[in-house]
Amino acid sequence: MFHVFVLFCLCWWRLIGVFGVSVTQGDSVTLHTGVTEIREDDDILWKFGAEKSQIAKMKKKKQIFSTYNGPDGRFRDRLKLDNQTGSLTITNITTQHAGVYQLEIAGAKKSSKTFSVSVYARLSVPVISSNSSNCSSSSSQQNCSLLCSVVNVGHVTLSWYKGNSLLSSISVSDLSISLSLPLEVEYQDKNTYSCVLNNPISNQTTHLDISRLCHTCSVPPGSVSLIVLISAAAAAGSLLIVATVVIFCICRKCQTKRKDRTHSALSKGGGSKSSSRKKKSMDEHMYGNITPKR
Numbered sequence: 406m407f408h409v410f411v412l413f414c415l416c417w418w419r420l421i422g423v424f425g426v427s428v429t430q431g432d433s434v435t436l437h438t439g440v441t442e443i444r445e446d447d448d449i450l451w452k453f454g455a456e457k458s459q460i461a462k463m464k465k466k467k468q469i470f471s472t473y474n475g476p477d478g479r480f481r482d483r484l485k486l487d488n489q490t491g492s493l494t495i496t497n498i499t500t501q502h503a504g505v506y507q508l509e510i511a512g513a514k515k516s517s518k519t520f521s522v523s524v525y526a527r528l529s530v531p532v533i534s535s536n537s538s539n540c541s542s543s544s545s546q547q548n549c550s551l552l553c554s555v556v557n558v559g560h561v562t563l564s565w566y567k568g569n570s571l572l573s574s575i576s577v578s579d580l581s582i583s584l585s586l587p588l589e590v591e592y593q594d595k596n597t598y599s600c601v602l603n604n605p606i607s608n609q610t611t612h613l614d615i616s617r618l619c620h621t622c623s624v625p626p627g628s629v630s631l632i633v634l635i636s637a638a639a640a641a642g643s644l645l646i647v648a649t650v651v652i653f654c655i656c657r658k659c660q661t662k663r664k665d666r667t668h669s670a671l672s673k674g675g676g677s678k679s680s681s682r683k684k685k686s687m688d689e690h691m692y693g694n695i696t697p698k699r
């Protein structure tokens with residue numbers, strides 16, 4: 406029975422006592438006291454975290470308006486205290502400043518207020534890429550495979566929308582290096598598609614440009630002949646190289662042969678210029694050795 410009562414009280418306290426505040430990293434947030442003007446004899450105290458470190462103090466009567474750097478200096482140059490309302494502004498907030506902030510007003514009447522501040526990362530713009538530059542194998546002829554990706558995310562959902570209707574989505578709760586979501590569209594598709602990255606407080610959208618991303622994979626009849634042409638040109642090119650090399654080799658071979666023969670022919674006391682005549686002269690010499698001919 407007691408437990409139920411405690412639970413009820415906690416819930417009640419949470420319901421009325423804690424104000425949830427969500428901020429994007431780098432932004433400023435103001436925690437409002439809710440009063441338009443602090444009374445002369447009211448003292449204001451702002452505390453942060455479980456340790457309830459004092460981060461700001463205001464005693465209007467004594468003209469004391471102070472802010473502190475906090476337990477480890479994390480609030481240095483980031484706090485502003487409104488001397489009229491006592492509201493506290495945290496500038497250029499980071500995840501270090503997420504947590505519970507407590508306001509205490511002491512004066513004729515005592516009151517307190519608790520804020521729970523959540524800090525979300527600034528969302529990057531999702532990037533849509535085509536993963537079918539490699540179209541022959543992975544995708545069909547009519548479909549274009551796309552991938553929407555984001556890096557360094559936490560507590561986000563990545564979704565594909567067709568017009569206003571959700572097609573698919575993926576969520577991560579903890580910090581993740583990267584996140585991606587595929588989509589298949591037809592090349593002729595005239596619908597508008599968009600990839601949306603969102604966290605509880607903001608979103609970033611990238612619209613799909615099918616004509617820009619999918620053109621590489623659409624293969625109209627004209628490009629087939631172009632491919633054939635390019636292949637033919639490449640084949641012709643390699644053929645030319647092979648032919649050149651072969652010719653070069655042949656030339657070198659006959660040149661060295663000719664040198665050899667000229668050499669041997671010279672040693673035997675004779676020489677000629679053309680190879681056909683060379684052979685003839687060789688024969689002549691051979692015959693000449695046996696039966697000299699004049």
Ligand SMILES: *[C@@H]1O[C@H](CO)[C@@H](O)[C@H](O)[C@H]1NC(C)=O
Nearest residue numbers: 465468469470486487488489
């Ligand atoms: C409150 O702050 C404003 C500007 O920051 C200053 O002009 C004004 O004198 C301050 N009032 C008091 C009572 O300190």
Ligand SMILES: *[C@@H]1O[C@H](CO)[C@@H](O)[C@H](O)[C@H]1NC(C)=O
Nearest residue numbers: 430431432482496497498499
């Ligand atoms: C905001 O805080 C970050 C991290 O502490 C710092 O690097 C950056 O310079 C600050 N920006 C401004 C405008 O103060």
Ligand SMILES: *[C@@H]1O[C@H](CO)[C@@H](O)[C@H](O)[C@H]1NC(C)=O
Nearest residue numbers: 536538539540541542543544
């Ligand atoms: C094409 O995709 C397949 C499988 O998705 C992959 O194994 C291959 O390396 C890719 N080829 C090129 C040229 O990207």
Ligand SMILES: *[C@@H]1O[C@H](CO)[C@@H](O)[C@H](O)[C@H]1NC(C)=O
Nearest residue numbers: 536537539543550551587588
């Ligand atoms: C393209 O994306 C689809 C869907 O995620 C995947 O099945 C396919 O393997 C991917 N192809 C390449 C080449 O990455």
Ligand SMILES: *[C@@H]1O[C@H](CO)[C@@H](O)[C@H](O)[C@H]1NC(C)=O
Nearest residue numbers: 545546547548549589590591
């Ligand atoms: C092509 O994409 C559509 C959705 O855009 C899908 O319904 C269809 O099954 C896909 N076809 C192939 C062959 O992948």
Ligand SMILES: *[C@@H]1O[C@H](CO)[C@@H](O)[C@H](O)[C@H]1NC(C)=O
Nearest residue numbers: 566601603606607608609610
């Ligand atoms: C994105 O945020 C805008 C306001 O900033 C909101 O109007 C819109 O509905 C949001 N879109 C999605 C898909 O959450």
